[in-house]
Amino acid sequence: MMLEMDIKTYMHQVGQAARTASRAIARADSNAKNKALLAMADAIERDSAILLAANETDMTAARANGLDAALLDRLSLNAKSVAGMAEGLRQIAALPDPVGEITDLKYRPSGIQVGKMRVPLGVIGIIYEARPNVTADAAGLCLKSGNAAILRGGSEALHSNQAIAACVREGLAAAGLPETAVQVINTTDRAAVAELITMREFVDVIVPRGGKGLIERLMNDARIPVIKHLHGVCHVYVDDKADMDKAIRIADNAKTSRYGTCNTTETLLVASAVAAEFLPKIAAIYASKNVEMRGCERTRALLKDIVTATEEDWHTEYLAPIISIRVVDDMDAAITHINHYGSQHTDAIITEDYTRARRFLREVDSSSVMINASTRFADGFEYGLGAEIGISTDKIHARGPVGLEGLTSQKWIVLGDGHVRG
Amino acid sequence: MMLEMDIKTYMHQVGQAARTASRAIARADSNAKNKALLAMADAIERDSAILLAANETDMTAARANGLDAALLDRLSLNAKSVAGMAEGLRQIAALPDPVGEITDLKYRPSGIQVGKMRVPLGVIGIIYEARPNVTADAAGLCLKSGNAAILRGGSEALHSNQAIAACVREGLAAAGLPETAVQVINTTDRAAVAELITMREFVDVIVPRGGKGLIERLMNDARIPVIKHLHGVCHVYVDDKADMDKAIRIADNAKTSRYGTCNTTETLLVASAVAAEFLPKIAAIYASKNVEMRGCERTRALLKDIVTATEEDWHTEYLAPIISIRVVDDMDAAITHINHYGSQHTDAIITEDYTRARRFLREVDSSSVMINASTRFADGFEYGLGAEIGISTDKIHARGPVGLEGLTSQKWIVLGDGHVRG
Structure with missing residues (x-):
């Protein structure tokens, strides 16, 4: 286990690397992003046995720690669920690229044209519990939407998540994109979460996927906007x-x-x-x-x-x-x-x-x-979003299922021909 | 000055009243909202002398307290700026009502139709400094976008803001809408702000309009999403x-x-x-x-x-x-x-x-x-938004000038004919 100071240093390195990578990912073209997604899918299929072995390590520890049946079920991978991860990445590759989409471009009485361009949010921090498949899904959705991602999975899934992360990095490298565009935190220390949700200079939004306890903790402690899913009554x-x-x-x-x-x-x-x-x-x-x-x-x-x-x-x-x-x-x-x-x-x-x-x-x-x-x-x-990073019960930014569009924002663009304001 | 406990009680009463009023405002039709806006404008014009007298009380105190020229300039009202407030409310009345707008309604392979409906955010807390005209602008924009508002102006503008608030309430009443849909905090105690930015059960979003000091304080202390404008380099x-x-x-x-x-x-x-x-x-x-x-x-x-x-x-x-x-x-x-x-x-x-x-x-x-x-x-x-509540330098929810649309969100709507999920 790292010392607390080491965790802070480590997380700041992760954050800095994510911020730098986010600029490259934001301007990556659709072709490069799709190439990376397909290469990730291929690597996951090829490494299916490695992923299942890593998952077995996690499952053995989880059983020894007395995790309940529902948690064990969510933690476990099998050949079918590994194939499902690869298929999910291929589906994301097939979705239209939301980044750079220009809408509502209209002439104003002053003569300028004003419209909106869809843009990535920057760096997205995702905090999730047992399910290792979230690692692949979240990496794919963040990449396609032009964002860098910092993923913090459950401690019980550490080996599974790191094995998936290796495939994700391989896919990024195959497309000439920075491997730091998707980083999976390799410590189970809870201090890493405390850093992640307060590193305002490096992280633009936090997406938690987990139980009420996790969400309520984030609502109190986060200093970064959170797109949260509380519960469904x-x-x-x-x-x-x-x-x-x-x-x-x-x-x-x-x-x-x-x-x-x-x-x-x-x-x-x-x-x-x-x-x-x-x-x-x-x-x-x-x-x-x-x-x-x-x-x-x-x-x-x-x-x-x-x-x-x-x-x-x-x-x-x-x-x-x-x-x-x-x-x-x-x-x-x-x-x-x-x-x-x-x-x-x-x-x-x-x-x-x-x-x-x-x-x-x-x-x-x-x-x-x-x-x-x-x-x-x-x-x-x-709903036709192709995939979702979660379902938001918040009111600002995004409500309901959050897909690629929910991981983006819109900036204003103004086209003129030497126009000045009177 | 109220005791701290009284402030908490007072703010919770304000919050509860805003939450209740927000439901009535959310379902108010365009006609009622526009009637209220026009009645507010009429009241402000009729009470111009009363507003200017209240403003003179504030100006006298501000001069005695040695406020600098720039602040005095922002605090001062004159016949022209009062007329401008009324005109601004009439312009908001003339804007299209964003609430209830349905877009992107499409058939899905399952047979359901899925689309989005534009909806209010709920209760908006606005914290601003010297300029009293923000009271009228913010009241108008929140009302038209179907939200209830809690306004907290600068202490130096207390009398001006309360005089404007009386006109706003009169307008709401004239249209049969609850007067508590727009509440202007009538204490200058800073503890009121501390309550406002943490009353998660009553307030959905905070919009600050002020200097860097105010914004940074909110970024640290708020437990409610903030649409902020940091600065413009x-x-x-x-x-x-x-x-x-x-x-x-x-x-x-x-x-x-x-x-x-x-x-x-x-x-x-x-x-x-x-x-x-x-x-x-x-x-x-x-x-x-x-x-x-x-x-x-x-x-x-x-x-x-x-x-x-x-x-x-x-x-x-x-x-x-x-x-x-x-x-x-x-x-x-x-x-x-x-x-x-x-x-x-x-x-x-x-x-x-x-x-x-x-x-x-x-x-x-x-x-x-x-x-x-x-x-x-x-x-x-x-940009054609008609009016703005501020300019967001944030990345989520809204970037750049925030008008009526920025004070709303979109929910999903699903239309079926007995459809169930396979």
């Missing part, structure tokens, strides 16, 4: 003007297609006028899939055998086969519930009523608002 | 392929049209091949306008009587009739100088060379990059 509201078939299909899919994802619905809201018709049908489906239901009093009057939802349930992201259910008077009550208890992640209304659908879209203050669609669609691939 | 680079007439006109205008603005050029860079031709001509103009020139050695070889520019000069925003001048070998040296010494605000190249112009646009990492135009154009009105 998502809702489906079944309106009394809903098509019942669509409502059943969506309430089922939004909860049961996957339990551990942030876009999974955690609370079902049902208009009282259709509760007696709708609830027994959806409850039969949930029961058949062993989903535990926790209901308000009006729900329990219709579904006898379920437990009472507490105040805390309405705030909870279960990430498990559990759903809370509340009968509400109308859409206004549903919107009030969502804006109060929700996490501004993803919320859907099921209705055939035009005016209510229009109001729901406008009045629900969440990063994704849906009509007659499953909350499970809130995802970079589904 | 702007450059004009005269390339050896420049049209000399355009170069002279722009170098003159960029420096001498106003000295105290952040988009004023502070450093002139000149390609060595044209320095002997260009520098004596521009120097004669600067000398005739009493602009002090500070040059590098190569500049001084051509302009005998000027002082030597120090390392510090290249970093300095003079806000005064002073300019630093450096002869550089070529455009690459100019870009290196700008990216090193500049403040990423506004920088211009004067050239007729197509490839250099294209490279300069891409490689200069500033919020506004210009070709053959004066840096003085970097301004919300000139």
